[in-house]
Amino acid sequence: MRGLSSVVWMAIAVGAQAAEPGPVAKAPGILVNSPIMALSAAAAGAQAVGPVAVAKDPVAIPAKDPATVPDAGKVAPGRAVNQAGPRTVVESTGYARTSLHGEVMDFIRQIAATSPRVALATLTQSAEGRDVPLVILSQERVRTPAELRATAKPAVLLMANIHAGEVEGKEACQMLIRDVASGRLAGLLEHQVVLILPIFNADGNDTLGHNRHDDGPELAGVRHNGQYLDLNRDYAKLESPEVRALVALLVHWDPVLVVDMHTTNGSYHREPVTYTTGGNPNQPKALAEYMWGRLFPAVAGSMRARDGWETVPYGSFADAGHPEKGWENDSIEARYGTNYVALRNRLTILDENYSYADFKTRVLSSLDFITAVLEYSDAHAGEIVALVRRADAETRESFAGQSVATGWRLDRLDDVTIRGFEHVRTPVTAAERAKYPWLGEYRMTPTAVQRDYTVPYLALAVPTLTVALPAAGYVVLPGQNDAVANLRAHGIALERLDQPCTVKAERFVVGKVATAKSIYQGHVLVTVSGEWVPAEVELPAGAVIVDLHQPLARVIAVLLEPSSTDSLATWGFFNRPLVRQWSSEPGDYPVLRLAARPAGPTTIMPAE
Numbered sequence: 001m002r003g004l005s006s007v008v009w010m011a012i013a014v015g016a017q018a019a020e021p022g023p024v025a026k027a028p029g030i031l032v033n034s035p036i037m038a039l040s041a042a043a044a045g046a047q048a049v050g051p052v053a054v055a056k057d058p059v060a061i062p063a064k065d066p067a068t069v070p071d072a073g074k075v076a077p078g079r080a081v082n083q084a085g086p087r088t089v090v091e092s093t094g095y096a097r098t099s100l101h102g103e104v105m106d107f108i109r110q111i112a113a114t115s116p117r118v119a120l121a122t123l124t125q126s127a128e129g130r131d132v133p134l135v136i137l138s139q140e141r142v143r144t145p146a147e148l149r150a151t152a153k154p155a156v157l158l159m160a161n162i163h164a165g166e167v168e169g170k171e172a173c174q175m176l177i178r179d180v181a182s183g184r185l186a187g188l189l190e191h192q193v194v195l196i197l198p199i200f201n202a203d204g205n206d207t208l209g210h211n212r213h214d215d216g217p218e219l220a221g222v223r224h225n226g227q228y229l230d231l232n233r234d235y236a237k238l239e240s241p242e243v244r245a246l247v248a249l250l251v252h253w254d255p256v257l258v259v260d261m262h263t264t265n266g267s268y269h270r271e272p273v274t275y276t277t278g279g280n281p282n283q284p285k286a287l288a289e290y291m292w293g294r295l296f297p298a299v300a301g302s303m304r305a306r307d308g309w310e311t312v313p314y315g316s317f318a319d320a321g322h323p324e325k326g327w328e329n330d331s332i333e334a335r336y337g338t339n340y341v342a343l344r345n346r347l348t349i350l351d352e353n354y355s356y357a358d359f360k361t362r363v364l365s366s367l368d369f370i371t372a373v374l375e376y377s378d379a380h381a382g383e384i385v386a387l388v389r390r391a392d393a394e395t396r397e398s399f400a401g402q403s404v405a406t407g408w409r410l411d412r413l414d415d416v417t418i419r420g421f422e423h424v425r426t427p428v429t430a431a432e433r434a435k436y437p438w439l440g441e442y443r444m445t446p447t448a449v450q451r452d453y454t455v456p457y458l459a460l461a462v463p464t465l466t467v468a469l470p471a472a473g474y475v476v477l478p479g480q481n482d483a484v485a486n487l488r489a490h491g492i493a494l495e496r497l498d499q500p501c502t503v504k505a506e507r508f509v510v511g512k513v514a515t516a517k518s519i520y521q522g523h524v525l526v527t528v529s530g531e532w533v534p535a536e537v538e539l540p541a542g543a544v545i546v547d548l549h550q551p552l553a554r555v556i557a558v559l560l561e562p563s564s565t566d567s568l569a570t571w572g573f574f575n576r577p578l579v580r581q582w583s584s585e586p587g588d589y590p591v592l593r594l595a596a597r598p599a600g601p602t603t604i605m606p607a608e
């Protein structure tokens with residue numbers, strides 16, 4: 001989940017007027033218009049105005065008591081789950097508790113030992129030393145990337161528990177593994193190989209405590225990993241063993257679709273499953289158009305018609321006191337896995353199940369959701385492979401010289417219908433305000449009266465600040481080993497300059513280096529302002545060339561443009577050259593831009 005930003009929460013809490021719900025919906029809870037025109041409007045709106053966007057993140061908000069939420073997501077149960085094979089912890093305890101790391105390991109080992117469709121590998125060791133299991137489902141008993149390539153089938157990745165307090169994805173993944181092994185869902189493997197990380201944050205999972213006021217189970221893990229890091233903010237800086245290994249998986253197994261499973265406790269509604277795709281303005285537009293135009297309508301239709309579940313795109317009311325203002329998803333920076341995967345030109349789904357639906361509903365509806373997604377991807381495997389290969393080719397051939405958005409505003413992607421409730425104002429108590437000083441006088445509390453809202457879905461990032469990209473690429477000057485190691489870990493192709501050579505380049509003249517007021521993910525985020533200016537430069541041997549003519553060019557631009565919200569500069573990789581000892585003047589940004597490749601010979605650096 002992402003919770004609400006402080007700004008949004010203030011808007012909710014301060015909403016001093018009675019709720020003015022939007023019109024009662026007649027349309028189903030999926031996007032009702034074609035998103036194609038709306039998406040293409042984003043490019044037309046791009047212009048370089050406004051300040052550098054400051055990275056933000058949700059803040060803690062007071063948890064809500066599910067007992068006070070009427071009929072939260074409780075809808076008709078999905079089709080019966082097969083009971084053949086071993087039973088999961090939730091099945092054997094009547095959904096009273098969620099599985100511990102050791103129980104997940106025992107369950108998947110037992111299945112892998114008996115099923116030819118299931119292989120077990122270890123992604124990595126967690127920060128605290130636990131194995132992070134990778135389950136591989138295939139007709140061919142694939143165990144390695146080389147064996148995957150021999151099948152000529154694409155891989156698809158499901159991952160759960162990155163936030164280890166959000167547990168139903170972990171349970172649904174175990175059931176799916178069991179049901180593929182037993183044969184009930186073996187048809188999912190006709191045209192694809194399915195990779196599953198059922199317990200990605202193994203350390204957080206076993207740090208049990210009372211859950212976040214989800215409607216069961218009573219005990220659940222915590223959000224952070226063993227390093228106190230939110231793993232779903234680590235995709236640019238890559239400082240956790242878990243995400244570093246996951247990105248290595250993306251490099252070597254190259255899944256064409258990644259599904260990341262969470263639980264949301266934002267606004268109140270009746271759909272148990274919500275979903276979205278990458279929203280960063282720098283991702284390939286064709287992939288988001290495919291998701292909204294093809295995959296999501298098919299999956300939502302299957303969930304409703306066959307399984308009896310209603311679904312809705314992921315978000316929260318931008319202003320709960322005024323639902324008509326829109327349904328918003330503003331978590332679109334590259335540090336989030338869903339957006340990062342899209343920047344790598346791959347299809348991506350954020351699955352957020354509704355916190356106030358009871359635990360059994362969440363497990364069964366999310367199981368039906370991932371099943372419907374895998375049915376779609378298996379039936380359309382060839383089409384999806386062609387789509388992502390085309391995105392790779394277009395990025396490699398034509399992204400250099402275009403522009404990257406470093407600031408944006410959210411606009412209407414389409415209209416969406418939320419099956420919600422009428423709300424009343426509830427005063428915020430003095431004790432609550434003492435603990436959460438950003439709260440206003442009121443918050444909006446749902447009543448038992450159901451009400452549907454058809455409102456704009458504010459999930460289209462329109463650039464407000466853009467930077468034109470160089471025609472060739474970047475050069476990282478010697479001495480920046482941590483930055484080069486980060487680029488390699490992303491799988492970016494790098495070359496080392498063998499001999500000094502003189503080039504026409506651009507260097508970034510630093511105007512100001514500003515730091516955030518508080519620590520975030522263990523870092524003090526840095527905002528670097530300045531401008532690129534032409535310069536003739538003698539590049540030393542050992543400089544690292546980062547050519548934009550490669551499929552990961554979008555990731556390169558996000559990491560190396562200093563004003564990007566998730567640049568290596570933002571995350572502090574260049575603090576030492578930018579702010580020099582014993583000097584009050586800004587230092588040098590140790591990355592240059594190239595309009596043409598240097599003439600001198602280079603050596604391709606080995607992949608990590």
Ligand SMILES: [Zn+2]
Nearest residue numbers: 001163262263
């Ligand atoms: Zn989450």
